[in-house]
Amino acid sequence: MEKFEKVSGIAAPMPLVNIDTDMIIPKEFLKTIKRSGLGVHAFDEMRYDRQGNEIPDFVLNKPQYRDASIIVAGDNFGCGSSREHAPWALADFGIKVIVSTSFADIFYNNCFKNGMLPIVLPQEQVDVLMKDAEKGANARMEVDLEAQTISTSDGEVFSFDIDPFKKHCLIEGLDDIGLTLEKVSAIDTFETAAAQARPWV
Template identity: 75%
Template sequence: MDKFEKITGVAAPMPLINVDTDMIIPKQYLKTIARTGLGKSLFDEMRYDDDGNEIESFVLNQPAYRNAEILVAGDNFGCGSSREHAPWALKDFGISCVIAPSFADIFYSNCFKNGILPVILPQEQVDVLMKDAEKGANARMTVDLENQTITTSEGESFGFEIDAFKKHCLLNGLDDIALTLEKGAAIDAFEANVNQQRPWV
């Protein structure tokens, strides 16, 4: 998993509430277990018409936001089913941070496991960031995980809270497998001891 330390990039505004995981990545794309390739289908039903043509009015189809790295969203983002494909699709598109007043619990946890920083801020602060994002590609926002701040293109800064362990994992690029491998020596020692004491196991 890639480390997340600090990014400065374009933020796409999506002021919709209750964006569920089926909106993020529809069910027909859940057949794969690969974490790559889903970016092109992110927000598929909002992004394309029935013939597969881009809907020009959708934010990520607009030239200013095609390379967005940050998403400023509405309340209860990521609700619905618990599909891990939702953060996979966001990450594969290039989104590394989602900012919203609240998230569905499982989606929130899945983001950390897949290298995405979900930031919870009060609605009034999200509103400021949403307006900043609406300025387009010339307005670049900075998300600093180490210092736990988000800074607008005009220099206004907001602090955010984050669990210390989740912060550690993102800063060091540690998913569940990497965390387990960090204990490799202790696991090997335990297995060797078990083999000596209970060779029949």
């Protein structure tokens, strides 16, 4: 997993509330166990019509938001079923940061495991960021994980809270496997001792 330090990018405004995991990645795309290739299907039913053509009015289809790396969303983002394909699809699309007033717990935790930063802010601050995102490609926000700040294109700065352990994992680029590999020396020592103590196992 890539190390997360700072993100400076275009923010897409998605003011809908209760954007659930089925909206993020519909169930017909859950057959794969690969994390790559799902970005093209992110928000599939909102991005494409039944013939597979792009719906021009959907925010991520608009030219100014095609390269968005930040989403500013309505309340309760990522609710619904606990499919990990949802953060996989967003990460593969290129999303690094999602800002909302609240997230579903499982989705929130899955974001960190897939290198994305979910930021919870009060409604009035999300409203400011939403308005800034509506300016389009010229309005670039900056997220500094070390400082725990997000800045608007006009330089207004908001601070956010984050669990220290989750912050450490993002900054160091550690998913569950990476955390385990940090302990590989201790694991090897244990396995050697266990083999000597119980050679019949």
